[in-house]
Amino acid sequence: MNLSMILASFGGGVLGAYMGGLPAFILCGIVGLAGFAVQGDMNILGDVAFGFFLGPHIAFGGGGVAGAAFAKSIGCTQEGTDILTPLAKYNKPSIYLVGGVAGVLACLAHYLYSQVLNLPIDQVALSVITIGVLVRFTIGKTGLTGSCPIDGKSSRAFFPLKESIPSLCLVGLGLGLVSSYYAVEYDAVALGFCISAASLAFTQMGFPLPSTHHITLCSAYAAAATGNLLIGAIFGAIAALMGDFCEKTFNSYCDSHIDPPATTISVLSLIIFTLLS
Template sequence: MSLELILIAFGGGVLGALIGALPAFIFTGFVGLIGIGVVCAGGPPTILNDITFGAFLGPHIAFAGGVAAAAFAANKKKLLDSGMNTTVPLNKFQDISVLIVGGIFGILGQLLNYLYATVWTLPTDTVAMTVVTSGIIARLVFGKTGLLGVRNPVKAEMAATSETKRSILPTSKTIAYDIIMALGLGLVVSYIAIITEIAPIGFCVSAASLIFVQMGFSVPTTHHVTSIAGLAGFMSGSIYIGALFAVLAAIIFEIVALNFNTNADSHIDPPAASIFICAFIIMGIF
């Protein structure tokens, strides 16, 4: 790994802190769509591989840097209402240390992904795995609610919600909703991935769609579903297998969210956890 890549990763982490984790991830989606357009036009995959998922806008760098910066800004500097708030551009606080934390976690993301993908060559989505690892480190370093959040939020001032009880499994209504949503998206996205031979199309569309969340609209988070549907469809050649794994990804997302982000004071990314777990299974099978 070159010094240049490490420095670029620092810059990506600073960007994530400046504009906020979610806005940085939205940029990842839009730039990814541009990269896919270039590939479809017969051009090189440089934008898609080296920028969208690389050392600048890669979620393990820009998004993860923004997540860590938010945790630091909320829990250590008392500048932000909650470390779970990934929508706020932290530039508003004009705090140098917040930007430095973002940059440091950008470098950490680059190093972790290099370890996972190149040194250990793990058969999974190492970018998503790095996002989760980075979020865990940020919580343990900057947070007070522990890895699994607090059991009784009444006793914890730093709790992210005011719920008085906690469930480790999603409700049947939530699961039913997720199944229909994931089936619909999974069939479409896996089909597109198969005919175009470009697996991350659905992921990039889903990431870009989160701009509506940033605008305040109730748009769902779907990039875990579309990412896994695209990967499973592409590797298996079957829309049915793509849809099946899309449903699995949706259910894992709910379980991770309930167990790691309930009554917590920083963000550990449930979509990334769902993606790397499902990708590990898919790559093990196909």
Template sequence: MNIQLILSAFGGGVLGTALGALPAFIFTGFIGLIGIAVIAAGGQPAILNDVTFGTLLGPHIAFAGGVAAAAFAANKRKHLDTGLDIVTSLNKCKDPMVLMVGGFFGIIGFLLNNLFVAMKIPTDTVALTVFVSGLIARMAFGKTGVFGKLSKPNEQKRKIAPDFNDIVLDIIIGLSLGLVISYLIILTEITTLGFCISAASLIFVQMGFEAPTTHHITMVAGYAAVATGNMFVGALAAVIASILGDLVGRIVNSYCDTHIDPPATTIFICSLVIFMIF
């Protein structure tokens, strides 16, 4: 770790802010797929390791910077209706402080991830960093507390547990993606293949379609499949991640005014369990 990397992380956070958190993450997915193609062709892993998950587009830097900047832009500067808005490109705010906050959280993400790696925490440290960064942003810029609160006394209380139909959908998506992604990851030995495909697929969400968010499902499936060499274990882990992601989203993002990322939270929890077991 040196000053060049810290300054680079600041730039990555500003980029994630200017583009918007979700657009930056989509970009992460597409560049990741390019990096995977390079590796499959016999090339070096630099694009995947140092660009996709490095200081330019690493989710702990670009995405997390954009999330924190959205929280600041909404709750402190009134540029957005809500800090949960991770779709809007914050360049529209024309506010230097919004960009600076994103850059600052890019540095925070870089330092936190390095700390977690040095501590040898047995989990996906990038996902853990995205969760912690979002938590810091909520405490710094949010007004609804860590778990949210009703804005009006007569509002309907949050429904934490998914209903039967939601659980069935979670199981079908988790099982289906878990099977195919686990098979492909065992075949290619590239753990992040499913994650990058899922991240890139969020371009449809950015376009306004109701496409599912699946990168927590495919990443957890990848970890379980690589750890065991068994696609069925990967599929089971994917189902658990699918249901857990739904539950986490209801807990951390209901009646809240900033974004704590449910997929990242799910990935760090599930990967912690997988790494400790296997």
């Protein structure tokens, strides 16, 4: 860790706040795919996609998430969970400053997890969660699991609804199988993740396309660790169900964003890297 890395992560956080969390994450996927297309692997473009420029922990989790929560706290928006809107819309230097500082904190968290502690976990995803939780308790006011209004008309759901479980499992198995295939046959563990991230461009356009990068990445991790596509597919289904649970638990009735896919990736990667690798 040096001063240049600190300064670069500040810039990445400002970028994430300026363009918005989801647009920055979409670019992460596109640049990652470009790395596969041009070089056959991530290589230098991977360092851009997952590093200081567009790293999910810095641009998305740092600039995008922290910037959106701060924008709500100063009255610019009603939704601190809005990671789609470019925060350049509000033309507030303070939002960019908060995004930059959060980008630095995300970089420091990643350095701690990867270089100091060397944790057997997806360290980028864990850094995204770290910043999300930090933002929730410093800028947000709704607590870790959100503040659900009690009106006597509805009860809060935490687990996937019965009618959605078959669909979640089938999507998890299907995406898990194809992502696992490329992880095993081509050692392209991050390929499915990048495709899933890039596909969120349709979400940005307003189409109801849920995130799937937790499914494709966790299944690829499991398949790469075992060489078995079916095990990868099983983890894909588990990731789909866990992602829904995390969404309902940590990202509902709240005023900031704690990322459900990153939470899922952190938990399952710890299991995979500890028990299967």
